[in-house]
Amino acid sequence: MAEIVSARVIVTCPDRNFVTLKIETADGITGIGDATLNGREMAVVSYLQDHVIPCLIGRDAHRIEDIWQYLYKGAYWRRGPVTMCSIAAVDMALWDIKAKVAGLPLYQLLGGASREGCMVYGHANGATIEETIEEAIRHVEQGYKAVRLQAGVPGLKSTYGVAKPGQRYEPADGALPTESLWSTEKYLRSVAPLFDKAREVLGWDVHLLHDVHHRLTPIEAGRLGKELEPYRLFWMEDATPAENQAGFRLIRQHTTTPLAVGEIFNTIWDCKQLIEEQLIDYVRATMVHAGGITHMRRIASFADLYQVRTGCHGATDLSPVCMAAALHFGLSVPNFGIQELMPHTAKTDEVFPHAYSFKDGMMHPGDAPGLGVEIDEALAAKYEYKRAYLPVARLEDGTLFNW
Numbered sequence: 001m002a003e004i005v006s007a008r009v010i011v012t013c014p015d016r017n018f019v020t021l022k023i024e025t026a027d028g029i030t031g032i033g034d035a036t037l038n039g040r041e042m043a044v045v046s047y048l049q050d051h052v053i054p055c056l057i058g059r060d061a062h063r064i065e066d067i068w069q070y071l072y073k074g075a076y077w078r079r080g081p082v083t084m085c086s087i088a089a090v091d092m093a094l095w096d097i098k099a100k101v102a103g104l105p106l107y108q109l110l111g112g113a114s115r116e117g118c119m120v121y122g123h124a125n126g127a128t129i130e131e132t133i134e135e136a137i138r139h140v141e142q143g144y145k146a147v148r149l150q151a152g153v154p155g156l157k158s159t160y161g162v163a164k165p166g167q168r169y170e171p172a173d174g175a176l177p178t179e180s181l182w183s184t185e186k187y188l189r190s191v192a193p194l195f196d197k198a199r200e201v202l203g204w205d206v207h208l209l210h211d212v213h214h215r216l217t218p219i220e221a222g223r224l225g226k227e228l229e230p231y232r233l234f235w236m237e238d239a240t241p242a243e244n245q246a247g248f249r250l251i252r253q254h255t256t257t258p259l260a261v262g263e264i265f266n267t268i269w270d271c272k273q274l275i276e277e278q279l280i281d282y283v284r285a286t287m288v289h290a291g292g293i294t295h296m297r298r299i300a301s302f303a304d305l306y307q308v309r310t311g312c313h314g315a316t317d318l319s320p321v322c323m324a325a326a327l328h329f330g331l332s333v334p335n336f337g338i339q340e341l342m343p344h345t346a347k348t349d350e351v352f353p354h355a356y357s358f359k360d361g362m363m364h365p366g367d368a369p370g371l372g373v374e375i376d377e378a379l380a381a382k383y384e385y386k387r388a389y390l391p392v393a394r395l396e397d398g399t400l401f402n403w
């Protein structure tokens, strides 16, 4: 028995907000879990502090599955991003504790390494095609084997995935949501030229990816997928909002460009039909938003039956704790596809010292016991929470649209 004697939520904002749950056992072993829900952080803080933590005290930290079921079924109101983020944070922290008690890096408890490292993809973005490709060249020079390309759209002031001039890309900004204008027609005219130029300059030995970010209808996505087929993308992501999983049948009928979806999924139910009908090739759900390691193993095992691979979300709004958990998971699952890597800032890495590392386009979680990541609470306390929202998009006629 490893009795849970305390559980605390730590909110910090080194360049951006992160929410971390820290659980401690009677033997003084601590485990941490990421609980960051970009733009709705304080909802998860309250869910954990006011509803979950009172139920954890006195429980056996080793009973990970039982606690998962207790928090999932016991809530009555199942699923949803706030609930599943909270369960995820508890789950990651308990796996961290279990592996520390065993004196092993977590991946050894998940079946051991199935590969030498996790291939990652980086983000190359720019206001123009030329800038984007220059950024992609820099990534290839750093050893990346896979790069996501996102360029500005001629005629639009701003667009998803493209940083403001001279700034790092961080979508959550402002004390109220930034509003941006969107034009599908202008966007659709800009994508194929980007990848045509990219293949001409970068060649074929680098995987190229693109994130549509939920902004097309299924038939528009089918059209874009077909236009991009000559450029052999590794994947086209979030082609259309995925609440209607059957909508992907229409995309599949028109294109062989591989499809990835799922960074906003929070349980297997969000992707069960997509997987069993093989409507997608990669599932993007990840530890912090989809119930933690316990639930992600279920999703990966189910996906493996249908030759669907993992492609975990890894943006900077997922903390180094989530990245560490994703790498232990990615190193061990048989159907690993690729891991997204948006490097955190130096300030963030100082708050979350970690064992994971990047080399030759791959990442490894390291062999420190547990997740191999900690939170420097004294440093974290220096960075006060700062409310920030993800942007909102409107069509040029003012219609509220998908960002």
Ligand SMILES: O=C(O)[C@@H](O)[C@@H](O)[C@H](O)[C@H](O)CO
Pocket: 038, 171, 211, 213, 263, 313, 314, 315, 316, 317, 340, 390
């Ligand atoms: O694929 C991605 O990384 C994006 O979709 C994310 O940057 C997403 O926009 C953010 O995580 C939202 O918080």
Ligand SMILES: [Mg+2]
Pocket: 211, 213, 237, 238, 263
């Ligand atoms: Mg995405």
